[in-house]
Amino acid sequence: MKNSIKDKNILLGVTGGIAAYKSCDLSRKLMKEGAKINVVMTENAEKFVTALTFQYLTGNKVHTNMYDESESKISHIELADTSDLIIICPATASFISKYANGVADNLLLNILLASKADVIVCPAMNVNMYENKIVQENIKKLIKVGVQIIEPEKGELACGWVGKGKLADIDLIIEIVKKKYQKKTLKNESVLITAGATREYLDPVRFISNPSSGIMGQALGSEFKKRGAKVDIVAGHTDVNLNLFDHYTKVDSADEMKKIISKKLKSYSIVIKAAAVGDFKFKNKNKNKIKKDISPIVIEMEKNIDVLKFIGSRKTKNQILIGFSAETEKILVNSKKKIENKNLDFIVANDISKNGSGFGSDSNFTYLINSKNEIKKLGLKSKKYIAEKIADEVEKIRQD
Ligand SMILES: Cc1cc2nc3c(=O)[nH]c(=O)nc-3n(C[C@H](O)[C@H](O)[C@H](O)COP(=O)(O)O)c2cc1C
Numbered sequence: 001m002k003n004s005i006k007d008k009n010i011l012l013g014v015t016g017g018i019a020a021y022k023s024c025d026l027s028r029k030l031m032k033e034g035a036k037i038n039v040v041m042t043e044n045a046e047k048f049v050t051a052l053t054f055q056y057l058t059g060n061k062v063h064t065n066m067y068d069e070s071e072s073k074i075s076h077i078e079l080a081d082t083s084d085l086i087i088i089c090p091a092t093a094s095f096i097s098k099y100a101n102g103v104a105d106n107l108l109l110n111i112l113l114a115s116k117a118d119v120i121v122c123p124a125m126n127v128n129m130y131e132n133k134i135v136q137e138n139i140k141k142l143i144k145v146g147v148q149i150i151e152p153e154k155g156e157l158a159c160g161w162v163g164k165g166k167l168a169d170i171d172l173i174i175e176i177v178k179k180k181y182q183k184k185t186l187k188n189e190s191v192l193i194t195a196g197a198t199r200e201y202l203d204p205v206r207f208i209s210n211p212s213s214g215i216m217g218q219a220l221g222s223e224f225k226k227r228g229a230k231v232d233i234v235a236g237h238t239d240v241n242l243n244l245f246d247h248y249t250k251v252d253s254a255d256e257m258k259k260i261i262s263k264k265l266k267s268y269s270i271v272i273k274a275a276a277v278g279d280f281k282f283k284n285k286n287k288n289k290i291k292k293d294i295s296p297i298v299i300e301m302e303k304n305i306d307v308l309k310f311i312g313s314r315k316t317k318n319q320i321l322i323g324f325s326a327e328t329e330k331i332l333v334n335s336k337k338k339i340e341n342k343n344l345d346f347i348v349a350n351d352i353s354k355n356g357s358g359f360g361s362d363s364n365f366t367y368l369i370n371s372k373n374e375i376k377k378l379g380l381k382s383k384k385y386i387a388e389k390i391a392d393e394v395e396k397i398r399q400d
Pocket of ligand 1: 014015016017018019042043044045091092093094095124125126129
């Protein structure tokens with residue numbers, strides 16, 4: 001998928017707050033996403049970070065002065081007209097109040113009044129300043145005219161107070177900017193994602209399971225949602241919040257997962273099975289807790305239903321089915337077999353013998369293998385990155 005921030009002209013406005021230094025990181029990260037960055041600083045911002053810092057970071061001249069003799073063009077109009085997006089980060093209480101009331105006594109405020117670009121404001125200040133009714137009224141005024149506010153976080157503030165006022169996390173700001181330009185390429189798709197670990201109970205308090213965290217399922221859900229798809233999740237036990245999606249059903253066992261899935265299977269255009277479903281279950285589940293003084297104890301197990309194979313056997317013509325395999329040996333051979341056996345469009349083969357890969361970790365060492373036996377080695381990458389690549393593959397299948 002095309003990186004949507006790529007080649008966007010972003011004007012980064014920096015005002016005179018203690019968090020001004022964090023804007024240096026923001027400028028670099030936006031550039032890494034392919035954006036072109038022009039920095040405009042207020043006079044007071046220069047008391048916290050030098051213009052030279054931003055000039056070296058962005059490779060562009062930093063604008064600070066309204067009446068710049070070295071400029072042949074009227075810089076505030078030029079910058080206002082050529083920017084796709086203006087981000088004020090950090091935005092001081094004073095700046096917000098001036099902007100909300102149409103004051104234009106510095107270059108950045110003039111650009112904002114003259115520009116038709118989208119504007120994002122990231123306030124950062126002492127908690128009492130942020131909660132001050134005048135500041136809040138001014139923030140509401142900005143929201144009313146279409147300015148997007150990225151609220152500050154609660155936390156320990158530079159002034160010693162604890163409360164809401166800390167600049168939002170830079171990575172969150174980047175995510176919000178990316179989302180703004182994300183094309184809804186999968187808006188006609190309805191996706192079912194399974195996630196987490198199933199549990200097979202022996203008695204009311206004992207079960208067999210695995211350490212799957214649900215991080216992969218959550219990353220997939222977020223990625224498909226970003227691209228406009230409707231996302232339903234059916235998950236076993238996880239360590240992550242899955243309530244953010246259109247519909248979330250929590251299950252225990254593999255049988256329960258199969259039952260839930262089979263009810264609505266036909267309504268999904270894409271099914272991604274990222275759950276770690278247990279291969280075995282107890283032959284008999286005891287109604288009461290087994291007494292510990294029984295010894296020796298022999299417990300019989302039997303094979304569980306293969307949920308992925310079941311879905312594959314019901315797959316309709318236009319449905320895309322993606323499976324995951326976790327292998328410690330013969331990764332490619334074993335995974336390829338599963339594509340055919342389970343009627344998959346592609347499989348994400350995870351080499352869990354590699355350090356940093358597997359259950360509960362933030363990354364996986366994977367290969368994407370499709371039904372034509374084409375292999376893409378992704379290597380050790382974050383689950384978020386893997387989710388992006390899977391969504392890219394789905395887009396490709398739909399385009400073919
Ligand atoms: C050390 C120091 C830190 C400051 N930090 C902040 C801040 O985080 N947020 C804020 O709204 N004002 C802060 N101020 C006050 C602003 O610098 C002041 O309101 C200034 O007029 C803002 O100018 P500008 O918005 O034109 O850049 C701070 C002042 C000092 C001396």
